Amino acid sequence: MPDASTWDWNPGRREVQDTGSWSDKFEWVEEFHASPDGEKVGAVVKTGDMEFTACVNGDVWEERYDRVFYLRFSPDSRLTGIVQQEGEWTLSVDGKHWPEMYGYIWDTNFGPDGSITCAVQQDMEYGMGVDGVLWENFFENANNFTTGSDGKSTAAVVQVQSLDQADVDTFQKGVFSVAVNGTAWDNVFMNCYTPVFDAECKKVACQIRKTLYDYTIAVDGKIWQREFQCVWAPVFNPATGAVVAPVRLGGKWGMAQDGELIWPAAFANCWHQQFSADGNKLWAIVAPSFGKFTVAVDGKPWDVTAPVVIDLAVSPDGNRGAALGKDDKVYSVICDGKAWPGSFEMAWKPVFSPDSTKVAAKVEKKGRFTVLLDGKPYGQDFDQCWEPVFSPCSSKVLIRAIDGGKFVRIVADVSEF
Template identity: 45%
Template sequence: MSNFSAWDWKPGSRVVADLSARAADYEWREEPIASPDGESVACIVKQPDAGFTVLVNDEFWEQEFEKAWYLRHAPDGRLTCLVMSEDEWTVAVDGQPWESRFGFAWNTMFAPKSNAIGVAVQLDGQYGIAVDDQPWEQMYENANNWLLSDDGSHSAAAVQVKSLGQADIDTFAKGVFSAAIDGEAWEHNFVNVWSLAFNSDASRLAAEVRLSQYEYTIAVDGKPWEQIFQSVWAPCFNPTSGGVVAPVRMGGKWFLCEDGRKLWNTPFTQLWSQKFSPGGERLAAIAATGLGHWTVVVDGQPWEQSFNGVVTDLTFSPNGRSLACMGKDDNAWWVMVDGQRWCGGYERAFAPQFSPDGKHCAVRLERGGRYSLCVDGKVYSEDFDMLWDPTFGPESDRILIRAIKDGKYLRRVASLGDILG
């Protein structure tokens, strides 16, 4: 977990690294990534007549690898990379590889409430998950829809529990997939399993399941709902009631259900990405109220504003009082907060970031190859070659800006007053 209150929040700007300083020491580099606290910038580099390693600020990791990819920071700031040595893959954390080796590894996962690191792996033609250097004891010939619980105590995946011969339609139709937690599969099999979700303490698991060619429902801890639907989307747990909430399709329309019963009676053309506020008091989802009319629905009531393209990145403020998303109209992106549009006409928009007190919202945007910062509807006076998601300080009065400009990586702490004027 990241203790962001301990970061340097003194206002000011400084150059952390000149990205061209070590250019003579490598053949090429991949796209850089900034650490959560802004104190470092890293990238995978190909060394001359040698393998790959990682450059952090002006220093290389000591070890080099045959291949390296998927550079990511854990929430606590540790830097992870998937690396290959002697034709075997593993995870390197701050330059130190795990002891376990795999035929392949991908999709690094992090537990935001702990320091756990998980990764999808293939070992001897079998698939599963490894968490903190410990792979599942039971692996499967097919696994997907990987999931690591928020506290890192459990991992899960949709797994194939029965083998199939070529064109073995009969066995497939009887159900060959299930869900496995820490490698142990549910007893019940399904035609398909997708989109797993843990509850808050990872004691329960829900998933989309397909019962037959045209029958879908939600399964919880291996037991399907009694109700059957034309289709379903990803479930989530209600933090207040403990029930499972999922969008379902009935009679050609989409409804939101909890434990198989309608939670919202209003039908929608499409409905997905439901999310509870941090305290569980409010429930929102992305919906289409008609063809080409995408919006946000809060507690069953759609916003008046809509988009003809798509709505993404539904985000509640920490206090649950505000809600933000990105919306696309005619190939241009907008920010929308509490039903009001901000900062429109951009080629790309990224997930909104709220302040700890929930009173402010910041978003990074891209247009014409330049990146901008929008805070509370006002665009920052300076743009950048590259920009990472902004982070508000613990008192909600400052913003950490991590950016690249003129080949230099900058760490800047700006006061909210300087940005808003």
């Protein structure tokens, strides 16, 4: 999360950039991106025949490339983009690209200290890099790339043994493992999925497939002593270090901790679990019956259900939850077991205030965008806007939006909703 304590929180509306004029300067302008603090807006622009760069607040990067994509602002508002030059790829940060070029890079992520990680393909082998420094060992296949909360620890599922086409026997004996900072576990498995780090980035857990029909969890390569019909992604308890994962037994889903059930296998589905910051409460998205999803805390589901529930958010104090409900093409925001008024063409993950008393969400209706606070819309909608950000004192909301061709930065008091 970016440090918002140094941002400008003076109430009011400020025009940052006339983005509408960019189309007169460039052959085309791609999707706009807003910095976390709302002080910058950027986009990929075409400046000539097969010549691309990025524009930030009206100023273009000096370098030109054959292709630029996947623009992302870092938490400290540097603009990054994956760039191609003469068939090779690298990362540009505020217009200055890394010195090394690669076969391909993707999946940019940021650390709290400004570090940047990417997945990398070089000479048809795969791994990861941190600030341009690559793993010492690369692999013929890698996927499920992940970065720890420190922004420097990296892991991925890797193939550690070659596999000929249709070589089912070797596959069933196991050819996959997890590489942590480039070093693979000693144990191999038929499949591995979704490696995750603990809070201190010292341990890694993942789903594994032991046989064609048996699944379980491995922690630092050591498997739980119980198999299940299926498992979903594990998480670490931030306080105790225990590992919990949704598991399937007898055709139903429950939750297991370190291999033992802590929620009975009573759900049609159970996944996307999330601990409170103190580790005392466990939240998850569950389906009490087929096709009816909701949120559960410590195994107890809310009464409200929807055909699909996504984007679970838990308040900083761990006592409140919010998520999105989806019924066909209609979205709703669900908070504390109740749906907010209104339905929307699209909605984005809810955001809690630092003091846990308020919830905001970006929504779209009739092609226009706005922000809701505790179910109440801001008094204006926009051509485009980004997810809201609360001030550290929880009394203000930052709205970053494009309104009539202008990128504007609005600091609204919560009383304005």
